[in-house]
Amino acid sequence: MCATCGCSGTLAVESVALLTQGHDHEHGHDHAHDHDHGHEHQHDHGHEHGHSHSHDAPGPDSTAARTVQLEQEILGKNRLLAERNRGWLQGREIFAVNLMSSPGSGKTTLLERTVRDLGKETVVSVIEGDQETRLDAERIRATGARVVQINTGTGCHLDAQMLGRALQELSPAIGSLLFVENVGNLVCPALFDLGEGARVVIASTTEGEDKPLKYPHMFRAAELILLNKVDLLPHLHFDVDRFTAHVRLVNPSAKVLQVSATGGDGLPEWYRWLAARGASARPHPEPSRPEGVLT
């Protein structure tokens, strides 16, 4: 419904097709349409016309300010591109995991270990997001996995357009597992849907237990929270139960797993989660198609 006059026109895209009017959408009813004069008048000749009507009395004065109703989502473009990525990934039965965390949580170390461990049985590729350098991509490449680095420059997060370009460049194999390592930041990446299959947040025991409360948007958007560096717990004042309780306040349905990327603690459970969640992205697990052929 039109938020301006309450009529049942469809806004957004078509509302700006004709900008000489206040706002436009298809109407079945008639409006004053004699543009020589801007006042209302009776007219008993009903005829169809699909042009716009205005709320600010359009007259012959073309320099007058007019209001154009947009009713447009600010993140609408990103959402559209994210859905395109999601469709592209689903069509190829690729399970894409968006990994998000603050800098220094051990994201890349966890990814290196995961790729080495799973790469023996599964085709794994990685998209690395950082503001600068190819350092992380080089670390991943050393594991033997295919990787594409995105440098966002001043940007503090990946967006759906960046991921779309990276997907074209990387061209991950059908039925493969794809990790997207987002820019280290607990704020901005939360707002940008990439079209991923799952969102995972990595927190670490060297950070505060209150991170879920301080960055609720990020933790609310994740379906799995990995608490990394649990091998350091004997040396730290970090209360795991308190951390988990804070996660529950923000996101009661999120699963929390304790892991250590260097010590190996909890990794089998992380791999089981990936396998189970990935299976839902691959309704046809049998590799019956010839490699590289899209159907």
Next chain:
Amino acid sequence: MHELSITQGIVESVCEAVPEGKVLAVTVEIGKLSGVVPDSVRFCFDLCAQGTRLEGARLDVIDVPGQGRCGSCQRELDMPELVTTCPCGNPFLEILRGRELRIRSVEVM
């Protein structure tokens, strides 16, 4: 500072949606629970508008308050923050309002 991207998005969307004329004002809705800080968007707006048809335009922000529903007692209540606990003790509320990030209208000459 995702507000910079958000504000760039506002400027680009308006330029695409309004292909001609000088933009005098842009009205946006920013929900209290959207994760976007209106003051930061205001700060970025002049910068992002430079060199476009939005240069010098006014940015009007409509703040949309947060509102949620408790899954336990079905009560609807104000959500001043994303983490708001219901008086019944349930700390997790379904968000009904407050996530809005929307361009409402544009004033064009």
